[in-house]
Amino acid sequence: MSKSLQAIRGMNDILPEQTPLWRYFEGTVARLLDNYGYKQIRMPIVEFTELFKRSIGEVTDIVEKEMYTFEDRNGDSLTLRPEGTAACVRAVLEHGITGGGQVQKLWYIGPMFRHERPQKGRYRQFHQIGLEVFNLDGPDIDAELIIMTWRLWGELGIRDAVKLELNSLGTSESRGRYREALVEYLSAHHDKLDEDSQRRLKTNPLRVLDTKNADTQAVLVGAPKMADYLDDESRAHFEGLKARLDAVGIPYVLNPKLVRGLDYYSKTVFEWVTDKLGAQGTVCAGGRYDGLVEQMGGKPTTGVGFAMGIERLVLMLETLEQIPEEISRQVDVYLCAFGEQAELAGLALAERVRDQLPNLRLQVNAGAGSFKSQFKKADKSGALYALILGDDEMAQQVVGFKPLRGQGEQQSIAWDALAAHLATCVVQG
CATH class of the missing domain: 3.40.50.800 (Anticodon-binding domain)
Structure with missing residues (x-):
C-alpha cells in the first residue's frame, strides 16, 4: 500500500475552525495600520539567495543552517524567504520608491520559511506581519512602531501578558569597538564557554550575548556593556526614544544582552516577550537598520521596522481566552x-x-x-x-x-x- 500523503513536517494546514481567529487577528492589525497611515506592499516568497546573504549576513544561523535554498532550471540559486525586511528593501530599491528622500511607511503579511526544529509556536513555514519605514531617522518613528504594538496588545486584550525589552546597538563604528572589547573578554574565558558560543566567538560574537547556556551566562556577568561604547548620536537617539515611551506611559525593561539575530541592526532594537508560551517567548521584534539599504546597493537611506509572528499571537489569544464570542460563530x-x-x-x-x-x-x-x-x-x-x-x-x-x-x-x-x-x-x- 502506498504511503498516505501528508503535509511536510513543520508546515501546517490552518483548518476552517481555526481561520476565523486568524482573520480576526489579521483584520485587527490591518485596521490599526490603516489608521496610522501605513500602506501594504506584497513581495514574492522566493528571492535570489544572494539577497539574504548580503542583508542578513553569511555567518548568521539563518543563512548557515535554516534557509530553504535550491537551484532552479536556469542554474540560479533561489531561497524561500526566511524574513521580510530584505525582500522589502529589494522591492523599494528596484522600484525606486524611496528615492529623493521619499518617506515610505509600508507593511506586509505572509509566510516565511526556516528549517528549524518544529515545536509549539515555532514552525518551518510560519506567518508574519512586518512593518518597514524608510527615510525617517529620529527616535519619534521608533517610538511610533512600539506605541502601535502597545495599542494592538490593548485591543487584543493581551497587554498584561507581554513585556517590552529595549537596547541600543549604536552605529556600526561603536558596535565595532564594542565587538573588539567583547571578543577580548570572551577569549580570556574561552574554556568556560559552551561549544556553540566558542564557534560564534569567531564568526558573530555579539550573538554570544543571547546564549541560553547557564555556564556562558555566568561568564557574561562580567562582560563589557554595549552602553559604555555607545557614540553620542546613538545615546541621544536612545534617550529620545525612552522619553517618548515614558510620555505615553509604556513600561519597558533595558536588556543589554538584546542583540537580535540579524547583522543589519543598528541603534534601536526591541522585543515584546511573554511567559505564556513556554520557550517561545518573543511575539514581536525589530529595530533600526540605517545601513542596510546602502549595503544592498542603494543610496544611504535610514530604515526601521519590526515583525510579529501570527502563529504565536493567535496561540496567545487562545491561551489567554481572548477570543471574541462572534469569532466562534460564522x-x-x-x-x-x-x-x-x-x-x-x-x-x-x-x-x-x-x-x-x-x-x-x-x-x-x-x-x-x-x-x-x-x-x-x-x-x-x-x-x-x-x-x-x-x-x-x-x-x-x-x-x-x-x-x-x-x-x-x-x-x-x-x-x-x-x-x-x-x-x-x-x-x-
Whole structure:
C-alpha cells in the first residue's frame, strides 16, 4: 500500500475552525495600520539567495543552517524567504520608491520559511506581519512602531501578558569597538564557554550575548556593556526614544544582552516577550537598520521596522481566552426552505436581505432535506436564528423566525419587513 500523503513536517494546514481567529487577528492589525497611515506592499516568497546573504549576513544561523535554498532550471540559486525586511528593501530599491528622500511607511503579511526544529509556536513555514519605514531617522518613528504594538496588545486584550525589552546597538563604528572589547573578554574565558558560543566567538560574537547556556551566562556577568561604547548620536537617539515611551506611559525593561539575530541592526532594537508560551517567548521584534539599504546597493537611506509572528499571537489569544464570542460563530442566520417553490423564493429573499444588510452572515440551506435534517444543520452552523419557508409561509408571504440560542417563541415576519427585523435582532443578539 502506498504511503498516505501528508503535509511536510513543520508546515501546517490552518483548518476552517481555526481561520476565523486568524482573520480576526489579521483584520485587527490591518485596521490599526490603516489608521496610522501605513500602506501594504506584497513581495514574492522566493528571492535570489544572494539577497539574504548580503542583508542578513553569511555567518548568521539563518543563512548557515535554516534557509530553504535550491537551484532552479536556469542554474540560479533561489531561497524561500526566511524574513521580510530584505525582500522589502529589494522591492523599494528596484522600484525606486524611496528615492529623493521619499518617506515610505509600508507593511506586509505572509509566510516565511526556516528549517528549524518544529515545536509549539515555532514552525518551518510560519506567518508574519512586518512593518518597514524608510527615510525617517529620529527616535519619534521608533517610538511610533512600539506605541502601535502597545495599542494592538490593548485591543487584543493581551497587554498584561507581554513585556517590552529595549537596547541600543549604536552605529556600526561603536558596535565595532564594542565587538573588539567583547571578543577580548570572551577569549580570556574561552574554556568556560559552551561549544556553540566558542564557534560564534569567531564568526558573530555579539550573538554570544543571547546564549541560553547557564555556564556562558555566568561568564557574561562580567562582560563589557554595549552602553559604555555607545557614540553620542546613538545615546541621544536612545534617550529620545525612552522619553517618548515614558510620555505615553509604556513600561519597558533595558536588556543589554538584546542583540537580535540579524547583522543589519543598528541603534534601536526591541522585543515584546511573554511567559505564556513556554520557550517561545518573543511575539514581536525589530529595530533600526540605517545601513542596510546602502549595503544592498542603494543610496544611504535610514530604515526601521519590526515583525510579529501570527502563529504565536493567535496561540496567545487562545491561551489567554481572548477570543471574541462572534469569532466562534460564522453564521448569523440560517434559512430553511421546504419544497422547490420555497427554495426559489428563499434564494430571492436571501439576496434581497443581503442587498440591505451586506454584513449579515446569512446561509441558505443547500441539498434540500427534511424539516428535522435542515434544523439540525441550522443548529450545527452556530446561527443565532433560523428562517423557515414552507407552503404556509409562501401563501402568506411571510417567513418563520425562530431563535436558536436563547429564549423566544417562533414568529412570522413579512418578507418586506425581514431585513429591518434582522438588523435589530442580530445586533442585539
